[in-house]
Amino acid sequence: MAAHMRMKSPGRSFAIVERRDQIGGTWDLFRYPGIRSDSDMHTLGFDFEPWRHEKSIADGPSILDYLNRIADERDIRRHIHFGQKVVSADFRPDEARWHVTVESEDGERKLMTANFLYLGSGYYDYDDPYDAGFDFSKFEGKVVHPQFWPEDMDYSGKNVVVIGSGATAVTIVPSMADKAAKVTMLQRTPTWMFSRPAKDAVANFLRKILPEKTAYAITRFKNIKMQDFSFKMARNKPEKVKEGLHKRIEKALGKDFDREAFTPPYDPWDQRLCLVPDNDLFDAMKAGKADIVTGNIERFEKEGVRLKSGELLPADIIVTATGLKLAVAGKIAISVAGEPVDFSQRYYYKGCMFSNLPNLAVVFGYLNASWTLRADINSDYICRVLNHMEATGTDLATPVLTAEEEAKIEDDNIFDFSSGYIQRAMHIMPKSAKAYPWRLNQEYVFDRKMLKDGPVEDGLLTFTKVGANAVQRDEQLEAAE
Template identity: 45%
Template structure:
């Protein structure tokens, strides 16, 4: 490279992704493994991951920020549900506070990773601004989230070319889009749609949410009443931990209630929605799913803003199937037309595990769907590799931080014992396996055949039960399910 230093230094640990998970892992590495050098590579030009990508109106956390923020860096803001810009500012503050910038390289994409048994190192090919580069870390931690940033789910609507208006996707929101006074159809009923509908009405749009099936929606206060009290009597750090613990337990209790008493919780959620919207007919037609709560995701609406937009008549819902786009909007299969000048296709995500990075072991490609996840953090057949995936029914960081702490324990032992490699080895009798991410959502069903597997019991389980799962991960026995070998022993 003509004397120019490489864009990415070789390091003991390569962390892929500088979003919530990657920053968490970097801080925990500095705490528990200060004798290891690490580098974080990020394909985008800034940190934040999801929160750098999404710029659509109203983008916000979909869980309270006391549990989404890190336990080691207190959230000092007033709101519990916060906007994307505040989240980005918080993450930049964490990076400054822990002096992480010197370890992060932006505009670097991982092209492939090949474990080399002979050297007990990964050979990772990177695409940088300076060209292709190869690094050889001892350990790789994938913090790439679980969905594709470049390719959202596209249901392929008929007649798209006939539409006279504009079609946009939330992942690629155009800066020049003005919706004031325009008719906007938001296609979808998930968290993004529930966020967009009230935000677009605030920008002067007349909004129709077009959904195939209803979703459970729950109002949650934007501010946490306990926060002010806790901050008056406790230090900022302790107040944060108290409020976060309270909110995590509340999320867990709500989830458990939905799973154990679904009929009663359906009644509770319906009653709350009717009271907020002011119309039992609207709720029964458009906000009363035919499945139980948390069979699919339950969406939150801060201070009930989604319900308020419906109540005021600034937004409406149409439930049915889209036949095709037409010149002035969307034609439904029942023959009606939803008029629109702008159509927002909030149609869901496309799963992308481990960043869709091609993985190899000694040149042989690895099929992730045949791997079994150890504690939701490592994969059978892949030595010296960890990954971070958060909860689907609670704050992402609750699991991401548990995983980060587990992986630093693994690294600490790797160094302290002089081992060269560690790889999960599931028991021969493990036959009852299922896709790793268990939720009956469309984007997960579409990707079920691509996911790593999990078993019924730890260390091979991965449950969406915050209390049980975090306890299992924290107490993980590193001799149960992991095979450790030294440099002079044959790798597995």
Template identity: 45%
Template sequence: MPARVSSEHVDVLVVGAGLSGIAAAYHLQARLPRKSLVVLEGRDRMGGTWDLFRYPGVRSDSDMQTLGYGFRPWRGDKALADGASIAAYIADTARAFGLDRHIRYGHRVTRAAWSSADALWSVEVERGGEALRFTCGFLFMCSGYYDYASGHRPDWPGAEDFAGQVVHPQFWPADLDYAGKRVVVIGSGATAVTLVPAMADAAAHVTMLQRSPTYVVTRPNRDPFAAKVQKRLPPRLADTVLRWKNVLQSIYFYTLARRKPERVAAAIIGFAQKQLGRDYDVARHFTPTYKPWDQRLCLVPDGDLFRAIRSGKASVVTDTIERFTPGGIRLSSGEELAADVVVTATGLNVKLMGGMAVEVDGAAVDFGRCLSYKGMMFSGVPNFALALGYTNASWTLKCELTAAYVCRLLAHMDRRGQAICVPERGVEGGDAGPALDLTSGYVKRAAGLLPKQGAARPWRVHQNYISDMAAMRFGRVDDGVMRFAPRPAAARRAA
């Protein structure tokens, strides 16, 4: 273990400088300007997901009017923006508000320990060969929930025999040349449906090999309504109108899908049939076995996936893998797919808190046994929040609500001379299931790691922006579940 070389104290320590970390820094700086703030980022650049992912066609799977920040609206012309544009937007936002001055790059957080006696978190950080220590009154995690160091890739028989190149989208080689080559993309989620049309023009052919279909929804990449509103209204008013139009539209569609899943499924599948022609086997390749929004829907701008299939440059095969061969992949049906390049768009690995070990008064915290409080804090864990976005809407919507609520909470504590806040689980917080209510593979694989949710507020995780906004902006901070305490006398004397 390297020798510890420095120690630093701040009021609020934010971990992560991606979309949610920059939102957290903005709200803390704007609402609580007297509090000291540091943002720790393990990588060498800000942007998080949008800086890490470099695969062809990488783009948002939420509209940019709601994925963009409420305090600095997205003004680009595309509804679904490419990854590089989103990364640039995040960096420009940080510079515009002076948030970049709070960021420490190359700082990887490894352990955080809470002391009730001191009312402080002690946070251990690695920077190169050095071990650093930060203390803070409040720890705000904005590191997402997946593993940046590894993606999910099943162990297929014969993979070592394959003579071509195998690539995971999370670690896309900058020099990968697939021009004129046969490409097989394994998967059917958002990454796969993005990669297939993006690679189809240069490749000899791209095959999307899926074990089971996903709901694929097309939307215009340039919203004609947005163009009219932006032309006729002042910029700020136009931003507000468009943001709320998209919020309400997504809530309506999600609610309809949950209440009338057969109707929504039929509409989505019917549109795919219309796009691909009546002779295409949509029942096999675009008809999932689950209900809409049991898993996240895949958005394709301007129907680009369907267009690639119609052109003959891409195709979909629904089957399971028996084994890899030197020349490709043998399927359970006996068919063999020839391939020069195989892209394993098979999902991500969940890693809460970036893999950081967390302790409270010497006891390790098992977040899989905690209840989620308002979708942002955890039962029995003091002065600690995690920014997690929506599963059925834009990530940023919930993350900004969370950041603003953390500021409300801290201001409430300051006014009342309190130093400790911890959600306490009572009989009303009975376990009602996982906090992420999806059946996606990455959620199932991490079932034991993810926190649970209760049957009612504030332990219930609501995937509804309007409901959350009412509760988090206007609901009581001192709600009878959150316990507050002053700084212990010993800690006051030490200070």
């Protein structure tokens, strides 16, 4: 959003409030072995900044380099307030201002104000991962959750059991296999996996013969189309997609591979597919350094995990890759004139604002494509909104949904994914209608066109003015440059 404002709303001052001591979010917080993207960086990256690395499936440090370069080259870093946790944000309609309470690491609180609030706070709980309720009291080894990986973790020559079958587990298992004696991925149910090269041959070829930005744009277009095609194919012809996925695994593991271990009880893209770059997981399995066991846990014993089948999986280290816990609005207490906002009672507006909630935008990315694709189009759209407010001299931008119109809305469960972390959070998620614009749409190409070319004044997003702001200049979030 800051980069888009630099380019498209340069007259506006801004500040970024960052809870951590450095930028990066997930890529700074997660330090487990092999931390990497599970989407290609030509679509997970931003539209304005080409991805220059040879590998399009990138590791965490490479992604951090990318983000840091953007912050520094675009003069964004000096606008970031590090070590500041946003506790609450109250919108005062009579002032057309957000009063934001932030807390520093030493517990000191202070008030900041802003005309507009843009939440880039992610989608999961940074403090508490999902707790599967395991009892490890009798286990004498070490237990670690990937979200809080110890810096001094030594797993050389150890037997490791990784509980889970999602993207985190599929990343950790082959990464630990090089040093560990044996790594076992224990799954209750299998996950659909697909392998692809970590390097995008087309992208690397285009970079040699075309200007960097042109090569990036072409590769990005190609990969967006491929993501869209793959998702629709999975929904329309699931059996054909299943066959294709199994063929790839068979090519990597041989005809005798355990098909049941790679056949979930749901169709592809009912949950996100797990990426296996360069067959790393399959190679570790062929080398005898890793394996996959499907079963239910009976209990944790002194020496490992006892399954209900009676089998004991020996373990010196247990990694609980059991999933995330979702959080709305970064767990910030959002209110309007002191009245708490219940997001589960608000409808998404064009996937970036909420019904009857003024001067607030959010990013909740795509479930069926690279997450950050929505970050670009939302940022671009909100710049259009800000510019319209400035041109018309208005203070409030509110997506208005009347009670009469809301009664006509037909709700749609756009989170039709069976993933546990999605299902566990359904009760806190905002509403989504079947019809645009009151929905969090899951089709990037459509959304991009609507947000870029559709009118800002559409009869639903209203622009109004209030009286003079009763706030002193030195209380502002950041003084204008």
